[in-house]
């Protein structure tokens with residue numbers, strides 16, 4: 355059988371198309387689902403000083419105030435005012451950093467990331483961003499649970515804090531590395547600290563002793 359150049363090209367391109375088809379077909383429904391996901395404008399509210407706040411998706415403050423009051427006091431008649439909020443000791447704030455998220459997908463991480471409070475993903479304790487809780491790698495972590503590897507995964511400020519903590523830790527153990535590693539391993543794997551960073555902090559600690 356003679357294979358002409360044309361036959362070869364046609365069969366080659368036909369073969370190339372077949373395995374490519376599923377790849378082309380697959381992303382279409384996913385994109386369609388994402389496209390219909392509604393944009394959200396997120397407010398957060400609850401009782402003053404309490405850990406009972408909830409996220410609310412509402413276009414206007416008036417709408418968000420109604421929903422917040424309704425969830426605690428029953429559906430209000432007519433317009434609600436700031437005085438109504440105050441009367442029930444309720445607070446309401448915008449949370450721009452949560453915009454675009456669906457209410458049911460908002461996690462403790464998002465609350466801390468917004469500068470607010472949440473329950474720590476590790477110990478379950480109530481924690482609050484202004485008191486030192488951090489939003490790292492999708493987790494809300496209270497100040498007590500925050501480890502050196504967490505800080506190293508955070509921003510530059512936290513990375514510096516991690517170095518300070520490690521240097522101090524080494525100093526407190528008279529630079530006995532084995533002793534520090536043993537104590538660390540109760541909370542995290544000391545091998546998560548890069549060797550060069552460890553050496554730098556060890557040198558700093560030795561210089562201080």
Ligand SMILES: [Zn+2]
Pocket residue numbers: 474475476477478479495496497498499
């Ligand atoms: Zn914790």
